[in-house]
Structure formats: C-alpha cells, structure tokens
Amino acid sequence: MARYGMALDYKNCINCKACEVACKEENGVEMGAEKHRIWVGANDVKGEWPLLDIASAAFLPSQCQHCEEAPCQEVCPTNATYYDENGVVRVNTDQCILCSYCMVACPYDARFVDDRTMTVDKCNFCSDTRLARGETTTACQNTCPTKVRTFGDLDDPESEISELLRTREHFSLKAHLGTKPKLYYLT
Amino acid sequence: MAETVEKTEETGIIAKAKEFVVTIPYNKIGMKELLDFEKTPRNKLVAVITLALLALFVVGLALFFMHGHHAYNVTKEHPWGLLLAVYIFFVVSSTGLCIIGSLGDVFGFKDYMLISKRAIFGSIVTILAGFAVIAVEIGHPITMLIYNVLTPGLTSAIWWMGTLYGIYLTFMIIEFVFLLKGDMRKAKIFGLTGLLVGLAAHSNLGSVFGFLNARPIANGVFYPTYFILTAFITGIFIAYIIMGFRYNLDFPEKVKTMLTGLAKIQALLLSILIFFIIWKMFTDIYGGMPNRSEVAIHILGSWTFWAEVILAMLIPLYLILKDMGKSPVVLFWASLSGMVGIFFMRYNLVHDSQLKPLQMMKTTEYQLTPEWVHYFPSGTEMMISLGGLGLCIAMYYAGTKFFNLDEDEHH
Numbered sequence: 001m002a003r004y005g006m007a008l009d010y011k012n013c014i015n016c017k018a019c020e021v022a023c024k025e026e027n028g029v030e031m032g033a034e035k036h037r038i039w040v041g042a043n044d045v046k047g048e049w050p051l052l053d054i055a056s057a058a059f060l061p062s063q064c065q066h067c068e069e070a071p072c073q074e075v076c077p078t079n080a081t082y083y084d085e086n087g088v089v090r091v092n093t094d095q096c097i098l099c100s101y102c103m104v105a106c107p108y109d110a111r112f113v114d115d116r117t118m119t120v121d122k123c124n125f126c127s128d129t130r131l132a133r134g135e136t137t138t139a140c141q142n143t144c145p146t147k148v149r150t151f152g153d154l155d156d157p158e159s160e161i162s163e164l165l166r167t168r169e170h171f172s173l174k175a176h177l178g179t180k181p182k183l184y185y186l187t
Numbered sequence: 188m189a190e191t192v193e194k195t196e197e198t199g200i201i202a203k204a205k206e207f208v209v210t211i212p213y214n215k216i217g218m219k220e221l222l223d224f225e226k227t228p229r230n231k232l233v234a235v236i237t238l239a240l241l242a243l244f245v246v247g248l249a250l251f252f253m254h255g256h257h258a259y260n261v262t263k264e265h266p267w268g269l270l271l272a273v274y275i276f277f278v279v280s281s282t283g284l285c286i287i288g289s290l291g292d293v294f295g296f297k298d299y300m301l302i303s304k305r306a307i308f309g310s311i312v313t314i315l316a317g318f319a320v321i322a323v324e325i326g327h328p329i330t331m332l333i334y335n336v337l338t339p340g341l342t343s344a345i346w347w348m349g350t351l352y353g354i355y356l357t358f359m360i361i362e363f364v365f366l367l368k369g370d371m372r373k374a375k376i377f378g379l380t381g382l383l384v385g386l387a388a389h390s391n392l393g394s395v396f397g398f399l400n401a402r403p404i405a406n407g408v409f410y411p412t413y414f415i416l417t418a419f420i421t422g423i424f425i426a427y428i429i430m431g432f433r434y435n436l437d438f439p440e441k442v443k444t445m446l447t448g449l450a451k452i453q454a455l456l457l458s459i460l461i462f463f464i465i466w467k468m469f470t471d472i473y474g475g476m477p478n479r480s481e482v483a484i485h486i487l488g489s490w491t492f493w494a495e496v497i498l499a500m501l502i503p504l505y506l507i508l509k510d511m512g513k514s515p516v517v518l519f520w521a522s523l524s525g526m527v528g529i530f531f532m533r534y535n536l537v538h539d540s541q542l543k544p545l546q547m548m549k550t551t552e553y554q555l556t557p558e559w560v561h562y563f564p565s566g567t568e569m570m571i572s573l574g575g576l577g578l579c580i581a582m583y584y585a586g587t588k589f590f591n592l593d594e595d596e597h598h
Contacts, residue, residue, distance in 0.1 A: 033550075034263050036550070039550040040550065041547075041548025041549065041550055042548055042549045043548055043549070043556075044549070060548055062546075071400060071401060074342045074343065074398075075342070075343050075344065075345065075398065076340045076343055077335060077343040077345040077346035077349065078331065078334035078337075078338055078339070078346075079334075079338040079339070079340045080338075095330065095334045095338060096326075096327070096330075097325055097327045097331040097334065098256075098325060098327055099325050100261075100266035100267060100326075101343070101395070103263065103266040104266060104267060104399065104401075104540070104541065105398075105399055105400075105401060106401065107401035108545065108546070109263070109264065109544070109545040112263045113256070113263070113266075113326075115256075115257075118255065118256065118327070119326070119327075174401075177400050177401065178400070179400075
C-alpha cells in the first residue's frame with residue numbers, strides 16, 4: 001500500500017520526447033500522435049526578433065494527474081475507472097462501456113480511446129508493467145536524460161519525492177478545480 | 188399440500204397476468220391493413236420520406252458495423268458528437284410529451300385529456316428511438332447493461348440518467364396500457380410516478396453537463412433546470428405536429444381550444460427560455476472569466492446558435508403572440524420550425540460544451556497552438572441520426588394503426 005505520485009522538474013525538460021517513446025514501448029500504447037498516455041506540451045516563442053520572450057518557450061511534460069478527487073472516476077457509470085490500492089487511477093477495460101464521459105470530464109485531457117479494445121486508456125504509472133515486475137520507477141522517469149521526473153510514494157517520508165516536495169516549491173495543474181492532483185511541478 | 192397451494196397461487200398469478208395482457212385493447216390488423224393509408228399527396232410524401240430515413244438508418248448501421256467508431260468524426264478532444272445530441276433530442280421530446288400527456292390524465296385538466304393517450308404513446312416511441320441511436324453511440328451497450336447493475340457508479344450522472352430513463356419507460360408503457368384499458372385511476376398513479384421519474388431522469392441528463400467542473404461554459408445549475416423547461420417546450424411543439432397530422436390541419440373546435448391553451452403556455456415558456464438564455468449569456472461573458480466568456484462570445488458568432496434562437500424561439504413566439512395562439516394551422520408550421528430549432532439547441536449544447544480545448548499547448552511538432560475544437564458530423568452519424576427520426580415516425584404510424592390513440596368517448 002502506497003500513495004504514488006510524481007514530481008516534475010519541468011524546467012529541465014528539453015522536449016526530446018524520449019518519455020513518450022519509452023511509455024509507448026513499455027506499455028504497448030497504440031501508435032499514432034493522438035494515442036498517448038503522456039505528452040510534452042510546448043509553447044511557441046512569443047514576441048518579435050530581437051525582443052523574443054525566451055521564457056515563454058516553456059515545455060510542460062504532462063499526463064494523467066492521478067487526482068485524489070478524480071472527476072473521471074466520479075462520472076464513470078460502471079466504476080470502470082477506479083483507484084487501486086496505491087491510489088493510482090486506473091481503467092478496468094472489462095467494465096468500460098466507452099460512453100466517453102470520463103474523456104469529457106477530465107480537466108487534463110489525459111484520456112484517449114484505445115482502438116484495439118475500444119475502451120478508454122490512460123497513464124497508470126506503469127502499474128501493469130514495471131511496477132508489476134517489482135521495479136520502482138516508471139518508464140518515462142527511467143528514460144529521461146535530464147531527470148525531470150521523480151516517481152515515488154508520497155506517504156513514505158524517506159522517499160525521494162517526499163524529500164523533493166519538502167524542499168522545493170511546487171504547484172499543481174488546475175488545482176482550483178479541487179481535483180487534488182498527485183503530479184507536482186517543481187519551481 | 189402446501190406445495191400444491193403455492194403452485195395453484197402461482198398459476199393464478201400467471202393466469203391473471205396473461206388475462207391482463209390479452210385484454211389490452213388493440214386493432215387486430217394484418218400487414219395489408221398496416222400498410223394501407225389514405226393516398227393523399229401529403230401522406231405519400233411522408234411515407235416516402237419515412238422509408239428514405241429508414242433506408243439511411245440501415246446504411247448508417249451497415250457502415251457502423253463495418254468501421255465501428257471510426258465511421259464517426261468524434262475525436263479525443265470532441266468525444267461526444269451528433270449521435271449524443273440526437274439521443275438528447277429524442278429523450279427531451281419524450282419527457283416533453285410525457286408532461287403534455289400528464290396534463291390531462293394526471294393533473295385532470297379536462298381540455299388536455301384528448302391528447303393524453305397520443306402523447307404518452309409518443310413519449311414511448313421517442314425514447315425508444317433515442318435508445319436505438321445511443322446504442323450505437325456507446326462503445327459497449329451490452330457491457331453497459333451488465334455493469335450498470337453489477338458495479339453501479341452512483342456518483343455518475345449518466346448512471347442515474349440511464350437507470351431512471353429505463354424505469355421511466357416502464358412506467359410510461361404501463362400508463363399507456365391502463366389508458367388503453369380506460370382505467371384512469373391506475374393510469375393516473377403510473378402516470379404521476381412516471382412523470383416524476385422522467386423529470387428526475389431528465390434533470391440528471393442536464394447534470395451530465397452541469398457537473399463538468401472542467402468546462403465552465405456548461406458547469407452549474409443552468410442545464411439541469413433548463414432541460415425541464417425545454418422539454419415542456421418541445422412537448423408542445425410535438426403536440427401541435429401530431430395533432431396537425433391527426434386532423435389534417437382541419438381541427439375540430441375541442442382540439443382548437445386545447446391547442447390555443449397550449450399556445451398560451453408555450454408563449455410563457457418561450458419567454459422564460461429567452462430570458463434564461465439572455466442572462467446565461469450575460470453571466471457567461473461578464474467579467475471575462477477564462478474558459479467561459481470567450482467560449483460564450485464564440486457561441487454568439489456561430490450560425491447554429493442563431494438557428495436555435497430564430498427557429499425555436501423567435502419565430503414560434505412571434506406567431507403565437509400575433510393572435511394569442513388562435514391560428515393552430517400557422518402554429519403547426521411554427522412548431523415544425525421549432526423542432527428544427529430544438530435540434531440545433533441539442534447539437535449546440537453538446538458541441539459548445541466541448542469547444543474549448545483542455546490542453547492549450549502544442550503536443551505535436553508543426554501543429555498550430557490549439558484554439559477551438561472543430562467537429563462536423565460524418566455521413567454515418569448523419570444517416571443514423573436521420574434514421575432515428577425515421578424509426579420514430581414509423582413506430583408512431585404503427586401505433587396509430589394498432590391502437591386507438593384518440594380520447595375514449597366515455598371520458
């Protein structure tokens with residue numbers, strides 16, 4: 001029993017997209033740009049030469065926020081979306097009816113349809129793959145060349161993520177919606 | 188001994204149920220009589236249109252079974268499309284007709300008794316057409332039936348909406364049977380229960396959108412209440428249409444009195460609706476709240492919004508107010524305009540809720556920064572939607588043949 005979360009030192013992101021590739025490879029995610037469990041968001045550089053606003057060209061790696069009050073779970077009519085024992089928000093494909101309500105309700109646009117099973121798919125912190133094999137890191141974290149991601153147990157005071165959250169300022173995306181995301185962006 | 192008594196009791200219940208079913212009055216007609224209708228140009232046109240719509244339904248279904256959801260233009264950013272809008276269109280129609288049907292047999296307004304049976308039957312066929320459309324919109328309808336019961340999501344508005352609509356349909360059918368049998372007391376009991384369940388189901392449908400915290404344009408109390416209001420309005424539009432066809436636009440005095448009464452109610456309801464819409468737009472835009480005000484301004488610039496306003500609100504209201512609803516023939520045509528507007532109302536509700544992308548950064552190289560989510564229904568979606576209308580007309584036509592939908596003489 002753990003309470004898994006992830007801290008992202010997002011300013012280190014160089015948009016190499018190795019995390020996206022590793023995620024697809026590890027979890028057998030469908031090919032195609034629309035089919036992604038994780039992604040790196042990019043902003044165009046604002047302003048005109050030579051007064052370019054370099055700070056605006058930020059990269060924001062993201063994925064399912066594994067909210068503690070997940071709207072996608074609340075709206076699911078068959079409880080196909082559920083919290084597992086580690087607080088990871090997951091989808092039981094046998095129960096998913098593809099009503100797509102979770103896709104409309106998720107504030108983070110973190111869900112997509114897997115055309116092979118015709119059910120909704122999303123990040124599950126590699127629960128079916130790496131964690132099931134006893135590993136302690138996710139594929140995206142493991143492959144990141146600039147160590148953007150730190151995955152771990154938020155309830156363990158000794159964990160690296162707990163240490164990071166104690167010592168670094170951080171924010172969550174769309175926190176005003178009360179979803180209590182477990183992805184923390186380090187500033 | 189006890190076993191024998193139990194068995195006899197059981198047989199007794201089955202025999203009673205059997206007797207109840209076989210005594211439901213209906214016209215014993217064959218295929219020939221079913222397809223026989225007065226060959227007026229109007230009837231022929233409606234028949235051709237209905238057959239064409241049914242043919243489209245078959246083609247649409249064939250395309251769906253060949254290509255699955257790929258036959259639809261729904262995307263990750265716009266997962267709900269035309270079929271959901273059409274489902275809402277039908278279930279709103281059903282709730283509306285249930286309200287109209289209840290005016291007479293539940294609430295005892297004598298003038299409206301003459302439409303009760305017809306409206307309740309209409310509420311059944313419209314919801315069945317809605318279910319037919321949603322069955323091919325939902326990815327796994329059979330799984331839905333199983334897990335809706337085994338692992339119910341009690342915090343889900345869709346669960347409540349679907350379950351309550353299922354119960355509502357049952358009550359509507361029972362009410363209709365009692366109406367056919369002329370048992371007005373039981374019809375009233377089941378009618379009232381069905382109406383209450385229907386209203387609960389319908390406001391839950393509104394809350395499917397109202398509960399979307401992520402989408403400020405839809406979030407809030409507006410839709411759950413507005414759905415009831417627009418259901419009543421839709422019910423009156425359909426009442427005009429079905430009575431127009433029933434009497435070939437040559438209304439007897441009693442029907443005219445009822446329709447004038449409905450027109451007056453409609454004028455009030457449309458005025459309230461316009462009032463609601465104006466204030467929703469003002470509150471959406473005022474203060475420039477992100478993700479809400481710019482969406483509302485975008486909606487004001489879309490032609491589908493104005494189609495909704497002009498066809499469903501302004502034209503019918505103007506024509507009613509012109510002579511306080513005394514021209515039922517004019518209002519029959521206004522109601523057709525109204526129903527086209529109501530279709531746009533449902534389409535807009537679904538589309539506008541998904542207009543604003545939730546992910547505002549580029550996720551793919553060479554992609555433009557997302558601004559608005561675009562959607563246009565595919566041919567398959569249109570064919571299935573139009574087919575739903577065909578199903579609805581065909582079922583209603585069959586109902587007029589099998590059952591006496593007019594008010595019984597002894598009432």
